[in-house]
Amino acid sequence: MELNEALAKLAELQRKLYAYQAASSSLYLDGTTVAPKDTAEGRGVALGILAGERHKLFSAPEVGELLDFLWARKDELEHPVRRQVEELRRSYAQLTRIPADEYMEYAMLTNEASDVWHRAKEKSDFELFRPVLEKLVAFNIKFAGYYDSTKAPYDALLNEYERGVDMKYLDGFFATLRERIVPLIHAIGEKEQIDDSFLWRPYPVEAQRKFSDYLMEVLGLDRAHCTIGETEHPYTLEFNNKDVRITTNYDEGNVSFSMFSVIHEGGHAKYELGISDDLQYTCLAGGVSMGVHESQSRFYENLIGRSLPFIQAIFPKMREFFPEQLGGVTAEQFYRAVNKAQPSLIRTEADELTYCLHVMVRYEIEKQLIGGTLAVKDVPATWNRLYKEYLGVDVPDDKRGCLQDSHWSGGSFGYFPSYALGSAYGAQMLRNMEQDIDVWGPVSKGDLSQVSNWLREKVHQYGGLMEPADVVKNACGDFDPTVFADYLEKKYSELYGL
Amino acid sequence: MELNEALAKLAELQRKLYAYQAASSSLYLDGTTVAPKDTAEGRGVALGILAGERHKLFSAPEVGELLDFLWARKDELEHPVRRQVEELRRSYAQLTRIPADEYMEYAMLTNEASDVWHRAKEKSDFELFRPVLEKLVAFNIKFAGYYDSTKAPYDALLNEYERGVDMKYLDGFFATLRERIVPLIHAIGEKEQIDDSFLWRPYPVEAQRKFSDYLMEVLGLDRAHCTIGETEHPYTLEFNNKDVRITTNYDEGNVSFSMFSVIHEGGHAKYELGISDDLQYTCLAGGVSMGVHESQSRFYENLIGRSLPFIQAIFPKMREFFPEQLGGVTAEQFYRAVNKAQPSLIRTEADELTYCLHVMVRYEIEKQLIGGTLAVKDVPATWNRLYKEYLGVDVPDDKRGCLQDSHWSGGSFGYFPSYALGSAYGAQMLRNMEQDIDVWGPVSKGDLSQVSNWLREKVHQYGGLMEPADVVKNACGDFDPTVFADYLEKKYSELYGL
Numbered sequence: 004m005e006l007n008e009a010l011a012k013l014a015e016l017q018r019k020l021y022a023y024q025a026a027s028s029s030l031y032l033d034g035t036t037v038a039p040k041d042t043a044e045g046r047g048v049a050l051g052i053l054a055g056e057r058h059k060l061f062s063a064p065e066v067g068e069l070l071d072f073l074w075a076r077k078d079e080l081e082h083p084v085r086r087q088v089e090e091l092r093r094s095y096a097q098l099t100r101i102p103a104d105e106y107m108e109y110a111m112l113t114n115e116a117s118d119v120w121h122r123a124k125e126k127s128d129f130e131l132f133r134p135v136l137e138k139l140v141a142f143n144i145k146f147a148g149y150y151d152s153t154k155a156p157y158d159a160l161l162n163e164y165e166r167g168v169d170m171k172y173l174d175g176f177f178a179t180l181r182e183r184i185v186p187l188i189h190a191i192g193e194k195e196q197i198d199d200s201f202l203w204r205p206y207p208v209e210a211q212r213k214f215s216d217y218l219m220e221v222l223g224l225d226r227a228h229c230t231i232g233e234t235e236h237p238y239t240l241e242f243n244n245k246d247v248r249i250t251t252n253y254d255e256g257n258v259s260f261s262m263f264s265v266i267h268e269g270g271h272a273k274y275e276l277g278i279s280d281d282l283q284y285t286c287l288a289g290g291v292s293m294g295v296h297e298s299q300s301r302f303y304e305n306l307i308g309r310s311l312p313f314i315q316a317i318f319p320k321m322r323e324f325f326p327e328q329l330g331g332v333t334a335e336q337f338y339r340a341v342n343k344a345q346p347s348l349i350r351t352e353a354d355e356l357t358y359c360l361h362v363m364v365r366y367e368i369e370k371q372l373i374g375g376t377l378a379v380k381d382v383p384a385t386w387n388r389l390y391k392e393y394l395g396v397d398v399p400d401d402k403r404g405c406l407q408d409s410h411w412s413g414g415s416f417g418y419f420p421s422y423a424l425g426s427a428y429g430a431q432m433l434r435n436m437e438q439d440i441d442v443w444g445p446v447s448k449g450d451l452s453q454v455s456n457w458l459r460e461k462v463h464q465y466g467g468l469m470e471p472a473d474v475v476k477n478a479c480g481d482f483d484p485t486v487f488a489d490y491l492e493k494k495y496s497e498l499y500g501l
Numbered sequence: 502m503e504l505n506e507a508l509a510k511l512a513e514l515q516r517k518l519y520a521y522q523a524a525s526s527s528l529y530l531d532g533t534t535v536a537p538k539d540t541a542e543g544r545g546v547a548l549g550i551l552a553g554e555r556h557k558l559f560s561a562p563e564v565g566e567l568l569d570f571l572w573a574r575k576d577e578l579e580h581p582v583r584r585q586v587e588e589l590r591r592s593y594a595q596l597t598r599i600p601a602d603e604y605m606e607y608a609m610l611t612n613e614a615s616d617v618w619h620r621a622k623e624k625s626d627f628e629l630f631r632p633v634l635e636k637l638v639a640f641n642i643k644f645a646g647y648y649d650s651t652k653a654p655y656d657a658l659l660n661e662y663e664r665g666v667d668m669k670y671l672d673g674f675f676a677t678l679r680e681r682i683v684p685l686i687h688a689i690g691e692k693e694q695i696d697d698s699f700l701w702r703p704y705p706v707e708a709q710r711k712f713s714d715y716l717m718e719v720l721g722l723d724r725a726h727c728t729i730g731e732t733e734h735p736y737t738l739e740f741n742n743k744d745v746r747i748t749t750n751y752d753e754g755n756v757s758f759s760m761f762s763v764i765h766e767g768g769h770a771k772y773e774l775g776i777s778d779d780l781q782y783t784c785l786a787g788g789v790s791m792g793v794h795e796s797q798s799r800f801y802e803n804l805i806g807r808s809l810p811f812i813q814a815i816f817p818k819m820r821e822f823f824p825e826q827l828g829g830v831t832a833e834q835f836y837r838a839v840n841k842a843q844p845s846l847i848r849t850e851a852d853e854l855t856y857c858l859h860v861m862v863r864y865e866i867e868k869q870l871i872g873g874t875l876a877v878k879d880v881p882a883t884w885n886r887l888y889k890e891y892l893g894v895d896v897p898d899d900k901r902g903c904l905q906d907s908h909w910s911g912g913s914f915g916y917f918p919s920y921a922l923g924s925a926y927g928a929q930m931l932r933n934m935e936q937d938i939d940v941w942g943p944v945s946k947g948d949l950s951q952v953s954n955w956l957r958e959k960v961h962q963y964g965g966l967m968e969p970a971d972v973v974k975n976a977c978g979d980f981d982p983t984v985f986a987d988y989l990e991k992k993y994s995e996l997y998g999l
Contacts, residue, residue, distance in 0.1 A: 022550035025543070026524035029531050037535070041725040042744035045523070048782065049740075052520035056554070227539040242547075246540035284546065 023057040100149040120412030127402035157373040160417035165294040183488035199340035237264040239271035270303030277463025287467035297425025312447035314338040346394040365419040427487035435479040521555040598647040618910030625900035655871040658915035663792040681986035697838035704756040735762040737769035768801030775961025785965035795923025810945035812836040844892040863917040925985035933977040
């Protein structure tokens, strides 16, 4: 085989993988937005077959041979191509280590589990979910060995979501956070509570939709390349760097849920839209890791979106959308309301300060589940004990407890820490951004272009060209969780006059 | 190979073809409904690759061997399976007779042509479209030889859209129609024109949307399996018999365009939703031909939708949606307005009577183009001459002339006659339905269930199990175009007091 021929095959392989991904994404998007209610079965058949075809395509021996051939000549490859081969070799090795029958069995299990979880959550019935969760945990322990048998199983899983991260790293990270956050929460508990009652008024969905359009404009999201839809759970879905979709969910009785979900998903979308054209239709075309992705979404949502300058910039316009609801409210009151810190039960509704504690509960449980020191049947009791210990709240039922998240039913163990890591990466990026440019002057005028440009240049454009840790390091130096802790301490001390 | 093994492979092949079709449909649906404006390129890449993968899958030599193996043992196969093998052998032979490079070149050409046609139509500039149209015609003449070299090229193309139909058949059919329709049109021209001015008032889109929902309810379309969307050109898209989508386009200045497009597409949807479960995920799962499909859409649109009993049934409710616009209008006036016969320029806006003349113009041109007796450069002049001759109207520009339809740019030559055939099949089905059941009693009460049941039993359920001509024959005996002519003559004589 000639090198040029091999490179052409490499490009073709990646374009095919892109096409299968686009097909599955399109069916998923349809299923969660406009598809008629009782149509899941036929879509499931198509999705299953496409996943099988993709698996067959990518796990073929010729692919292994092609990648080996190219790797043997890696010194002749340009950097992006070399990186593609490196990434594809890693995925190929992982995929081919999982026996095909186990792969298919697992795909069917997660499909079923999602259904069972939905029903179990609705009925708040953990026992219904328990048998599938047991199977999912067993599969993940086994798969961890396929991923990397030299690592502890949970370390191998963590590495899948954020390469280079392990329990030792996270134990230190979370210990630092707990040490700094818990005293803050206690101190805030002694203070007068912030009034956020005006967030909980009737906000008509039609006006909220227009407000979303406005927010997307402020975020600088080009509607010719990014639309917004409505789904039960908000998400971002990328086809390529010219075609990204975000979704939200409107709560007629609260204005901030959708507002910050739009800004959050908008941050994910900015990342995908900012990835370099050169990487399109290759395996490097998406965001590099869950942690880095969350750093972008939470950057826009919290560091910018929940800042006083940003709220001041958008509040006059916001009052035009909701003149009755916000008539007597000032920008500063609104800023304080959306930053009210209060230990609570639901992760996705948690404030910026207590959020990481929700993640820590899940981290502790996953560590023990995958480590084999916690039986699935004991998850609810452990969950409830940890919520009491970390957040001081009593969990009334499993629906608002260990059944609240979809991740485990989707087979994701080791994903949750990415949320906390992303928040910490973001705080560090902000520190460096502030050293490089005037962040708050333009933001207080509603101009996010400088912020966006900095993030595009330092983070977005690279896609998967670098390792996640290197992307972070490139943007803001060595990872240091105290920067995030300092940020929280400063913000909440000011808010609550500590 | 064992027979059981071969049957399993046959089922697997068809499920894969279904999955590729579902993927492409989903991307197409997305692209025409909710996708951001500037995202066609990335979707095109995915669609092209998926088409290529589907082609590779289906044209593989093993598929030919499998089908030959099964055909050799056809006497042992159950009827539906035997029919699947027969159909797949036909498609396989056709696909493999087209050289792969020509197939790909043609796919790229139609992709480009659609774009060029859009621009040419916008500018009313035939010269812009001419070079691609020349290529499209040349390709179709060549492909006709691959389809069936024993037939005249246009016969081979016609056979693709409506198996068993050829020029001899259509010449007779259209001659009968012309002979009967043209005198009717002349007679109507001498009469006082029907007042349809109230159709052309401002009808707010939001109210039209609600009216569409109501129409779907009357049609008996289960919204859990069929939704309605909005696109530039209305269409029906089926994933399977549990998942069908229709679209419409609202014109703020006219109520009947969207009304009858919803009923028309609803007729297509009824067909797809009525196909037997046993045929799902096989090549027999869709409607059997374009002609039979149009027989269903035009049955609901014209024979039912434009009938007096139907209008009388829905009109009270319709006036609730449009109290100001239809306040002083009676059901009978509305019935007369939506049946106003008037030679015009645009096929898709034509009334039931003159519609077939629009089709005949296209048929004559296609016959000569593919037959090699008409040069592409002479299409506009021929078009304009035939419109004058058949319909008595002067074509002011190519935008409202030979550039109005998308079919040729999509590579479809031989499709148009299906519309007229469908209308004629429908009239014959109505005749037989009236012999079997009380059609108009229930319809006048807004109850279409008996009509739907008859069509499901006689037509829908069979999907592709029978040849198109046999489906028609099974439902209403030997094809006889005078039934359609009689129907038109009776309806329009009454309407205009001839």
